[in-house]
Amino acid sequence: xxxxxxxxxALGLADVERATLxxxxxxxxxxxxxxxxxxLVAAAGGSGAPQxxxxxxxxxxxxxxxxxxxxxxTAGAQIALGDIAGRAPAVAQAQAxxxxxxxxxxxxxxxxxxxxxALYVDALRxxxxxxxxxxxxxxxxxxxRAAKLRFAAGDAPRLDVVRADVALARDAADAAGARADxxxxxHALAVEMGVADDDVALPASLDAVATRMxxxxxxxxxxxxxxxxxxxxxxxxxxAEDAAIAAARRGGLPSLTAQAGWTTGTDAGRHISGPSATxxxxxxxxxxxxxxxxxxxxxxxQAAAHLDGDEQRIRVEVAAAWRSYFAARDAAAAGDRxxxxxxxxxxxxxxxxxxxxxxSLDLSDARRTYAQVAIDRLVAAGxxxxxxxxxxxxxxxxxx
Numbered sequence: 107x108x109x110x111x112x113x114x115x116a117l118g119l120a121d122v123e124r125a126t127l128x129x130x131x132x133x134x135x136x137x138x139x140x141x142x143x144x145x146l147v148a149a150a151g152g153s154g155a156p157q158x159x160x161x162x163x164x165x166x167x168x169x170x171x172x173x174x175x176x177x178x179x180t181a182g183a184q185i186a187l188g189d190i191a192g193r194a195p196a197v198a199q200a201q202a203x204x205x206x207x208x209x210x211x212x213x214x215x216x217x218x219x220x221x222x223x224a225l226y227v228d229a230l231r232x233x234x235x236x237x238x239x240x241x242x243x244x245x246x247x248x249x250x251r252a253a254k255l256r257f258a259a260g261d262a263p264r265l266d267v268v269r270a271d272v273a274l275a276r277d278a279a280d281a282a283g284a285r286a287d288x289x290x291x292x293h294a295l296a297v298e299m300g301v302a303d304d305d306v307a308l309p310a311s312l313d314a315v316a317t318r319m320x321x322x323x324x325x326x327x328x329x330x331x332x333x334x335x336x337x338x339x340x341x342x343x344x345x346a347e348d349a350a351i352a353a354a355r356r357g358g359l360p361s362l363t364a365q366a367g368w369t370t371g372t373d374a375g376r377h378i379s380g381p382s383a384t385x386x387x388x389x390x391x392x393x394x395x396x397x398x399x400x401x402x403x404x405x406x407x408q409a410a411a412h413l414d415g416d417e418q419r420i421r422v423e424v425a426a427a428w429r430s431y432f433a434a435r436d437a438a439a440a441g442d443r444x445x446x447x448x449x450x451x452x453x454x455x456x457x458x459x460x461x462x463x464x465x466s467l468d469l470s471d472a473r474r475t476y477a478q479v480a481i482d483r484l485v486a487a488g489x490x491x492x493x494x495x496x497x498x499x500x501x502x503x504x505x506x
Contacts, residue, residue, distance in 0.1 A: 116309035119226055119495065122299060126222040127215055129300035136207070136214035143204040150200040163371075180369040180382055196353055202346035209339035216335060216499055223495045225295045231488040232284070232291035233308055235481055239277070239284035242477050246270070246277040253466065266466040273470050319497075323425040326501065330424040331417065334502035340413035347406035354399040427493070427500040434486070434493035441483035448472075448479040 127133055160181045253270040256262035289303075296303045320326040331337060369382040455472040458464030 116307050117226075118309065119223065122226045122295070123219050123222045125299040125301070126218050129298065130214070130218045133211070133214045133218055136211040140204070140207045140211050143200070143207040147197070147200040147204050150196045179371050180367045196349075199346050199349035199353060202342045202349055206339045206342035206346065209335045209342060212335035213339065216502070220496060220499050222298065223492060223499070225291070225298055227488050227492040227495075229288075229291040229295045229306070230308055231484060232288040234484045234488075236281070236284040236288040238477070238480055238484065239281040242473075243274070243277040243281040245473070246274040249469075250274045262466070269466050269470055273474075319431070320428065323428045326428045326497075327421050327424045329501045329503070330420050334416075334420055336416045337413065337420065337502075340409065340416055344406065344409045344413060347402060347409050351399060351402040351406060354395065354402045424500045427497045431490075431493045431497045434490040438483075438486045438490040441479070441486040444479050445476075445483045448476040452476045 158181075160179070162179050250267075250270040250273075253262060253266045257264060257267050292306050292308075293303050296306045299306070320329060366381070366383045368380070370377075370379040372378070452472045455464050455469050459466065459469045
């Protein structure tokens, strides 16, 4: 969670992402999975090591004086040669699982950053729309007062007062809705960050996203295929299945266990002491291991198909994000031009209204058009910034 002192300054997108990553349950779960896989790698590395053992045996036997008891105590070390043979594929599988978990963590962080971008841009856009709606409402109040004064002075008909009051009611309703939208957007961002609503200090505008745009959609796809964490995870999962197949094949080999130690005790009524050794060979006689190998092969086929599916999805997603960025950028530029034209129209109608060449209806329509164009421009500008940030995330290049 970000400290309150940090939030006293305006939040940049990087600040929001840091806070949401620290707060995200999905990221916390992915980090725990990485710790688990690291522990399993350490456990796999310890397999196949020699083990200390101790045994005690007591059995009756015949002696010169009748039945006597044999006591044998053995202490030493044992090793299963099959475990040594299976250690390498087990370690390889555990390491591949760790790489997949690390890639999943990067993917969880990317998912959280994408959510943060959307919430941050929505909060800024809602704030800007609310400010514009408040300004429009203030202008409507001024128009309503001016209409009443002109009507009282006999310079305008009663209809102008009615039109101004209707426009003011509409503007007030729009402003109230915009204030609610801003509160909702700010609250959603605060919840994602794990802070209070009042601690979310938004900047004047969204930080520019530094994105070096690839020359073509195909170039963007090539970057994504090399860096997207989902594909890294899929490739690690495929390597893990290859190691699992090798481990399953080793499981079908005969198991050889060797024991060596020192035995002391009583045999035939006499004390004995000396080195001892035992070698045990176990040969599987069922076909269960062949079925396990086939099951691992089927899992590998599933992993390969999953990798292929993710590659197809990313090709479509990144190419679309590349095109969407340029479309959003062009739409934002068109919004700037439209706003300038709408502002010029309002100035012309205001001049005509003062000179008696335009009616109050003309003025109301021009201002309503300007308001809608201004809001559309805000939405387009926010969409362009969001498209740039989302495209950068779609490439899968981990930020510094």
